[in-house]
Amino acid sequence: MKINKIIFTILLLLIAGLVVACGSQSTPEATAPPANEMETMPDTEMDTEMEDMSDGEMEDGEMEDMEDGEMEDMDMNAEVPADLDTSLSRPTEQGTYQVTISSELDPLSLNEIHNWTIHVATPDGTAVTNAEITVDGGMPVHQHGFPTAPQVTENLGNGDYKLEGVKFSMAGWWEMHLDIAADGQSDSVTFNIVLP
Numbered sequence: 001m002k003i004n005k006i007i008f009t010i011l012l013l014l015i016a017g018l019v020v021a022c023g024s025q026s027t028p029e030a031t032a033p034p035a036n037e038m039e040t041m042p043d044t045e046m047d048t049e050m051e052d053m054s055d056g057e058m059e060d061g062e063m064e065d066m067e068d069g070e071m072e073d074m075d076m077n078a079e080v081p082a083d084l085d086t087s088l089s090r091p092t093e094q095g096t097y098q099v100t101i102s103s104e105l106d107p108l109s110l111n112e113i114h115n116w117t118i119h120v121a122t123p124d125g126t127a128v129t130n131a132e133i134t135v136d137g138g139m140p141v142h143q144h145g146f147p148t149a150p151q152v153t154e155n156l157g158n159g160d161y162k163l164e165g166v167k168f169s170m171a172g173w174w175e176m177h178l179d180i181a182a183d184g185q186s187d188s189v190t191f192n193i194v195l196p
């Protein structure tokens, strides 16, 4: 814990230095005491900071500790749009397919690698049994991707496909984006998943 606090303080000093170096705008944030800086920082500066962390100044473990401790005042759910559609069954963007996803890990929890099943059907409900599916995603507010590289590894038949290696490393809003191709057609769909 002591080490984490030292690292946290160093980070705050770095950020303060960055703010001074970046400019002459004397915003209230720039002169705020460090203790309040995390809360009062505008989103753009926060993003910069998160990226800096992921560039290696902090290891994953330390990041988690921070979420548990010093950063606990940051409500990740405040970043989730109020009208976000979190349905796990959605039509693709062009309406080519109806796609339903379900997690083997239920309820979802942080930092557990787990699998999902993807079901692909036509709009009238006929299973699409020969789809090629690629997956990516991440946290749109933080502009970072998945911490793992989830892949469809198995065609289970009846329009079901096994998606392996999903991990959510932070609370908040994640997007899971699927590109689906079959019979010379392709379409995509994005699911919104909120981790508590």
Ligand SMILES: [Cu+2]
Pocket (backbone or CB within 6 Å): 139, 142, 144, 170
């Ligand atoms: Cu994030």
